[in-house]
Amino acid sequence: MNLSTSYLGLDLKSPLVVSASPLSEEISNIKRMEDSGASAVVLYSLFEEQIRNEQQELHHHLTQGTESYAESITYFPEPSEFHLGPNEYLNHIRNAKEAVDIPVIASINGSDVGDWINYAKLMEEAGADAIELNIYSIPTELDTSSTDIERNYINILKCLKSTVKVPVAIKLSPYFSNLANFANHLVDAGANGLVLFNRFYQPDIDLEELEVVPNVVLSTSHARRLPLRWVAILYSRVEADLAATSGIHQASDVLKMLMAGANVTMLCSALLRNGIGHIKFIEQEMKEWMEVHEYESVQQMRGSMSQRNVADPSAFERAQYMKALRSYKPQV
């Protein structure tokens, strides 16, 4: 049985890729991912804020209160060298590349064009096989139009593409007026792959403290529906690889995504919940299902249930909405 696929020009032994998460902060975990059957790993994200703020914060704390009082002119030793977060990240890429044979994809996360993009070049030099660009922003200004937002994404992508030679995938949110149109523009701007979708951590309110609090909720298989729809719609309509992320928890999720048209599926919550070894379990389940259903390869099923290839393309569109509502029987 052939599980191999390709993503961003990389030949992968299976469509089971580990997405960016704290799990990849430890080299030992990355090794375990490979041992459990992951075909590639996207490293945890290096954030634009991390690059900027860490420097600012370190500088602030090293200078706070200094040169003010004769007895305590400074408060910290001043080493001649700092291993700032980005450098640590670059070392991490090197160490990961040494530790495993599977491709290592670096992830960089930002929201505006800036110097941070230059780090992609350093990631490439450190050995990253590809770059995943994660643009994470919540536009809130009343005078920012959707055109402005899309232009900003394109600019960031173009800027990054001009700095690196390795393939670049862009991780998107689903919140665009016409995702298909925008995806097409991104591909024109050089995106080699689209990662669908970014999960925004939605804030919550603490009623006792009257504070807005971050609330990390791990995904379930239900979250798979949204990327499934868009993978299916975009398959073969844009010239970029498609990675499906969010809600990939079991073999059936992977199979569905592949049928919708994904090149790869990305795992995060499932591993955080069940452990890294869960990859092996999914792979085994996949194989069993494919065997029972007499599929020989992943390529055979890829895109088979995409909008283009299904009998009823409207199933992925508005018409399906009416059907869904009609089928719902409220319990009173």
Place this chain on the structure above:
Amino acid sequence: MDGNDAVTHVAYRTNEVIAIYPITPASPMGEISDSWAAESKPNIWGSIPSIIELQHEGGAAATLHGAAQTGALTTTFTASQGLLLMIPTMYKLAGELSPTVIHVSARSLAAQGLSIFGDHSDVMSVRSTGFALLGSCSVQEAMDFALISQAATLESRIPFLHFFDGFRTSHEVSKIEVLTDEEIRAMIDENQVRAHRARRMTPDSPVLRGTSQNPDVYFQARETVNPYYEACPVITQRLFDKFAELTGRKYSLYEYYGAPDAERVIVQMGSGVETTVETVDYLNAQNEKVGVLKVRMYRPFSAKFFAEAFPETVKEIAVLDRLKEPGSTGEPLYVDCVTALNEAIANGFGKFKSMPKVIGGRYGLSSKEFTPSMVKAVFDNLSKENPKTHFTIGIHDDLSHTSLDFDPSFSIEPEHVFRGLFYGLGSDGTVGANKNSIKIIGENTDNFAQGYFVYDSKKAGKMTASHLRFGPEPIRSTYLVSEANFIGCHQWLFLQNFDILKNIKEGGTFLVNTHYSADKVWDNLPRVAQENLIKKKVKMYVIDGYEVATASGMGRRINTVMQVCFFGISGVLPRDEAIEKIKDSIRETYGKKGDEIVNMNIKAVENALSHLQEVKIPEKVTSTIELNPLISGDAPEFVRNVLGTIIAGQGDDLPVSVLPDDGTYPTATAQYEKRNLSETVPVWDPDVCIQCGKCAMVCPHGVIRVKVYDKELLKDAPETFKSIEGKDKSWKADNHNFTIQVSVEDCTGCEICVDMCPAKNKQETRLKAINMEEVKPIHAQEKENWKFFLSLPEYDRRKIKIDSIKHQQIQQPLFEFSGACSGCGETPYVKMVSQLFGDRLVIGNATGCSSIFGGNLPTTPFAVNPEGRGPTWSNSLFEDTAEFALGFRVSIDKQQEYAAELVKKLAGDIGDDLASAIINAEQHTEPDIFDQRERIEILKEKLKHIHSQEARSLEMVADMLAKKSVWGFGGDGWAYDIGYSGVDHVVASGRNVNLLVLDTEVYSNTGGQASKATPLGAVAKFAAAGRPVEKKDLGLIAMTYGTCYVASVAMGARDEQTLKAIIEAEAFDGPSLIIAYSHCVAHGINMTTGMKNQKAAVESAQWMLYRYNPDRLLRGENPLQLDSKAPKIPVSHYLDMENRFKMLKNTHPEEAKFLYAKAQQDAIRRYQTYKYLADRHYELNGTANSEVDLKEALSKNK
């Protein structure tokens, strides 16, 4: 490079074992050594020196002794009291001919007051130890003599003390020629190193040292070293000569400089020599015949070399000593000089045929300015027929009339030297920028450069003054700039408070950072500034530095902006070249911190000049604005005339007679020093307030106050005075209102109150019951409100329920408006103690932050209540506070006992009932103490009518019959390290002494060096690679005695527990030890949210909350109560909140990973240990009279 850098450059390279302990101004030498070792920098033999921190200087000296005895090349650095702690070991080192060098940044000794500044009191105190004493006069010499002393000790076997003036040399930034490793190697004789090794103690070739000797041989044995002392000067001079061959820099043991036919000569050591040399040149150019004899080697004092150094024409000699030896025939250098010359003349060596006139004088104590004008006055004195001897120069002594007059306007500053004066705030980066400017000019031009920096006595809102000189010749002016070509005023507020332009020379340039544009600024200048600008024809420029800095991402740090403007208009370098050099320097300085920091600085450089505006100076003074009064008008006379003069920066002008002769100053003086530091202040919203008192509790500066009072009193209240009905039942019942009032003039704007406030506005949750607002619109009204607030009566202390914060906070703080850092974590504890027991509080305070914010002149935050009672406070030393406080206790108890004896004796006259009531008074509660004080007043009244000696004696001690609460305050450096043996002794003493450890987990006051309280993994100075071992558990150790009350508290985690602990500690009739977590600027945290750090420390079990009360044992209860709950957040969450831990990831990532993991394991174990101890079952058990009884007793106490 400054003096400390220069010395460390050599000391590090030429040693293997470096024993260190922090003390100002020597600490940087240890810090640099530790940093270099952490970065694996080798010495000249390619090996990384071992750096070891000790618990005090005595320990450092002993380690030095041990290392030297076992054959290592070893050194240490110290100053002042630290050197005194080394004295016993120094005798041993010298007696055993152990080669080593102690480098000393010479500093004053604590006498009537402590001083961190420079003079020779410390080094002269060790002149009889047998150490050689070699003194440097400049930064260059400090580097050179560090090497020469190292070479000389190896060859002579006499241990050397190399000294240079604290601050004036140790902290002066100067352009010098740096010794290369080759030059250093060439001076260190490997044969001598091998000889030293060969003498080491080793079991392979055993020897015995440190014998106990008897009258038969001790004396003779003591004389065996004479040949070494005779040889030492010769060896040292030979090494000076060798050094000259290598470097071209020539030195002599006793070096004459001046007219070859001089008649009048000054003999002097240290940095003042440079000023004298400069003045000698000037005076000789005026056809005078004067000179200076530089004493470099003070011990062994070679009378022969010394006498030969003078020109034979010399008739009068003035010997200047930089210290005071009260009651002596003269200060040491003077006495040695007289003795040496007498011997020379008697024995026929030297050039003198007859004894010249020799007089002695004192100068420069505690870095007192020593200027050319003073040198001239000394020479003028020598010219007199009957010159004044044992004189002082630099002060006005109107008491004993020792001082010489001098003309402050006499200046010899050469025209070719550019002189700049810059006034900034600590937080705006002014000093850093100036150090950088010196580097740029020093490295990129042929000019020599000098920088000296003067800091404020307060830690919050402090002014810094940078004195810079640049010139084509080496700069010898070891005094402050008095006639500046350029003055930069980096804060507009300074112009309103001080005569900033006083020292500008005619035609000079003035740059000010202000929001006012060039066409608006004139009308806002104070009158005195306008007068100076016109009279001295000054060119003036303005820039809105904050606007440029903010736009460039630099926030409030205007350093780069102001530096660019300085180079832009001063002309010290061509403008474009200067800009490029600044950019290069930014890349070099900040490159390691990342592009972001580099880019924002570069941006600031590029934006600065376009915002610079020249001001057209009108011809007439138009301003009616006077300088702000720095002290309030209602201050008492002493505060106004003496302390006020110090506050105004004119303390140098105070004559001797106005200063207290025994170091005694009034308390309650900080209230008169209105500093108006903050542009934003907290504003109370009574409608949202839940009246919990937390804002007042955490206020580090005591500016937020709570009062509960009769509503009727509001009839005279100012219109804007806020008041609301008291929420508490008892207040309501009494018809009382509640007010929180802020003293806006004393607020530092730390915002910790806002962070702590638990109440939120229901409509706008961003608002709390206390919110920061701009001070300007409310300043006048709030001043008036504060005045009215103070006029409201204090709540009757007898009625306050002190066991809950909201009630307890009504107590008047008797600790207010301290000069501690904005947001300080120590002061809220001190304030709470002052509220609870202030009217009966006797405090012994260890040297450190708390002694600085508590007792640094000019003012003190310790205050008095309306009855005039309040804390009485003293600082003895760093190391002896527990014992000092024990002394208070024993003394007070004795006087109490004596008073009680007298009461008993006089019971017949006083009345048995009163006598009995007084003697048997419980004094546990406020009403008890109040009643006792009333009884004492009745007693005193009665005593007036009793005519006996005993009655008179009782009058003097009667007040001691009212309870006195004795406390020792200090930091962790004191309690865990230097003062630990005293703490331990007091803890074991059984006496009622309360010790409060303000635990910042580093030596905060000296700049954040590691103590034994520093937690595992924290980066601190002396622990640059992260502290590898766990924090000492001081509380657990103290508990082992079983007789001491012990508590560990963190106000930000559980304030009620802190309150309970302080009350219980004081109530416990025995020793108590409270260890209080105090967040600190040295932790690298956001000081506004410091209380959150405390909370996280407790929630992660990094810090434990507990109380151990031996009284519970008497009730059959477990004495230990664990107030911490099981850890609910990982330690890493807490560690990541603080730069001290987090930066280890940036400097030593692998170690950080290991230590983070270890810290978590330690926290769990710590919690489990305390939980186990606190869960143990206790029962009252009887005396075990038999083995059976014993078994039964044991079985109960499982």
